[in-house]
Structure formats: structure tokens, C-alpha cells
Amino acid sequence: MLETLTTERGDQVRAAVKRVALAQLESGGPAAVALNAIARELGVSGPALYRYFKNRDALLTALVFDAYEDLAAALEPSTDLESFARAYREWALAQPHRYRLLYSAPWPGYDPHQPSLVAAAKRSMEILVRFVDEERAVTLWSRAHGHVSLEIEGNFASMGLDPEALYAQVIG
Amino acid sequence: MLETLTTERGDQVRAAVKRVALAQLESGGPAAVALNAIARELGVSGPALYRYFKNRDALLTALVFDAYEDLAAALEPSTDLESFARAYREWALAQPHRYRLLYSAPWPGYDPHQPSLVAAAKRSMEILVRFVDEERAVTLWSRAHGHVSLEIEGNFASMGLDPEALYAQVIG
């Protein structure tokens, strides 16, 4: 028997659902992610989504998981600390609500300690420790996160500061 | 005529509404702040609140404003950079959802550029620049925010790190 190379329909649908959910996320945060609205957008009835996600929470959790994976994938090609730092900031700026989903309390009732999520979160850190020791890695992570999240919220722009120069200062 | 020393009833009610709203905020973020539920908690009808707040948005905005003021008041007694940094972290850890209200995208449709809010936000920064020059102040702010917000979300605890020692490293 050959392995089936065609993507299964279930995966396609799941991907479509997530795509729309991501758009809602970018427009209004986790609170804006609504199953009924997603179904409407996809031209399908509300209950249809329950074939693919147990419930709303499962969908949101899947978004978190994907975001961790996507972030790690974006950091993977880094060759040194500089390129890592640059990639980290750029990923965050390109999709702010996704970044917030990882690092701000995303929604009421969210449990960030699910093993699969913890493992997914670890991957980025593992890439960073290729370039610096572990203690320094956590420090840099804190600093980068501080800068990036303030920049995302527009705190530097409103002060007339150059974010790029500041970023170097902060992690430096 | 004597000045009226008694607090006006309107202020008392507004304070009570905010008190309940804060409790909701701590328990489930801005999405959990609901006028009807607040009214119920206060033993009053829903529409009654509209005497004191134009609408839900106005209430949330008032919470943000108060939080900025309260933070500045907590930082005010600082005598040097060390005590400032300590006060900043402690304020945030004591009321995480309030801290998030200031530094994460709080709710869909929120406008952080209202002049009164911008002014309130500035006050903390003005205290910090008593101890360091302005460039360093922004850097320190970024670093402190990075550490504090990761600590709030439990990212260090789950890694078995000592947050206090780490904080010194990060802002150092």
C-alpha cells in the first residue's frame, strides 16, 4: 500500500477554520474569535465546525500551539544572536495579536500548562541557547520581550523614538 | 459658605462600581467586566449605572486611568533607581490584570491615545527620569516591563528560576 499523499479533507477544513480565526484574532483579540462567525464566513452551518474542533477552547488552543510552532520555524534559520534577535522582533511585529496570544493572558480559562504547549514554547528557547548560555538566554528573552511588546502596543511611536536603535540598546 | 467636605454620593457610587469592576478584571480580564453583572452585585438595576458612566467603554477607560494614577502614586516615594525598580515590580505583581490593562491591548476598540490617558501614563516616566537620563529611562522601562510581564504570566516559575535574582540581571 502506498501512503496517501493527498492532504485529507479534515486537515484542509481545520486549516481554513484557523485561517479565519486568525483574521478575527488580528482584528479584535481572542474575544473576537467566534465559531458561529467563522462558520458563516466559510459558508457552512455553525455545528459543522464541531466535526473538527471539540469546542471553542480547543480552537483557541490550536492557535496558540500553531503560533509557537510558527515562531520557532521563523527563528530556526538564525545563525547568531543578531539574526535571532532580528527574527524574533520581526515575527512579533508582523503578527501582533498572535504574539500577544503567546505572551499575554490570552483568554479567561486558558491553561498554559498543557504539556504540548509547554513543549512547543520550549523550542524557541532551544534555538536561542545555541548562541548563548542558558542564564543569558533568559535575560535576553526578557529584554527582547519587553521591547517588542511595548513596540507592538505603540508606546515608542507615541514618544517619537526610533524602535530599531532602541531595540539594540535594550537587549545590548 | 463652607466647602462641602462630604464626598458626594456620585463619587461613592462610581467608586463602588469600579471596585466590583476591578474584581471582575482580576478574575477574567477586560472581557469579564459586565455592567449588568456589576449592577447585580451592587443590588441595583442595570440601567442605574448609566447615571455614572456613559457606557461600558467609559467604565473601562476609567479603570485604565485610575491604574496609571495608582501606579504613579506607588512609584512616587522612590528615592533611587533601586527602590523605583522594586516598587514597579511589586505594583505589577500585586495586581496583574491591572498591569495588563496598561500594557497589553486591553479590549477591542480601546483607544490608548486619549490625551488624559497619555498624560497619566507620562507621570511614571517622569518619576523615573529623576534618577537616570531619558535614554536610559526608556531602556530600563523596556527591560523591567519585559521581566515583569513574563513573571506575571508564570513563565519563570514554570522554568524553576528565581524571579528576583533574574530581575536584577535583566534590568542591570
Place this chain on the structure above:
DNA sequence: TGTACATCAGTGAACGCGCGTTCACTGATGTAC
């Protein structure tokens, strides 16, 4: 090639829920003469 059956994606109706907000109102309190 045809028939009988099982699988299963998706439907439509319905549920209860709580929300924000408007509305016309009641009833108590304060003010003016």
C-alpha cells in the same frame, strides 16, 4: 455491474444565556415662595 449496507460530513431547528442599551416611568428629596 449491481445491490445492500455502513460511514460520516454537514444541516436546520432549537436551547438558554447574558449582554449593552433605550425608554417611559416613579418616587423621594430639595428649593422657592
Place this chain on the structure above:
DNA sequence: TGTACATCAGTGAACGCGCGTTCACTGATGTAC
């Protein structure tokens, strides 16, 4: 001290809304003989 009036905090009913989720079902597709 009493009466007429204005103010205004709070009420109760009602609105439309969209949500998450369950349910019994239809109808197409795939499988076995």
C-alpha cells in the same frame, strides 16, 4: 409651617443581538459481496 414645583436617582420592561452548544436528521460517498 405649608404648599407648589423642579430635580434627579433609580426602576422594570423591553429591544435585538450573537454567542456556544446539543440534537435528531439527511444525503452523499465508500465498501463488501
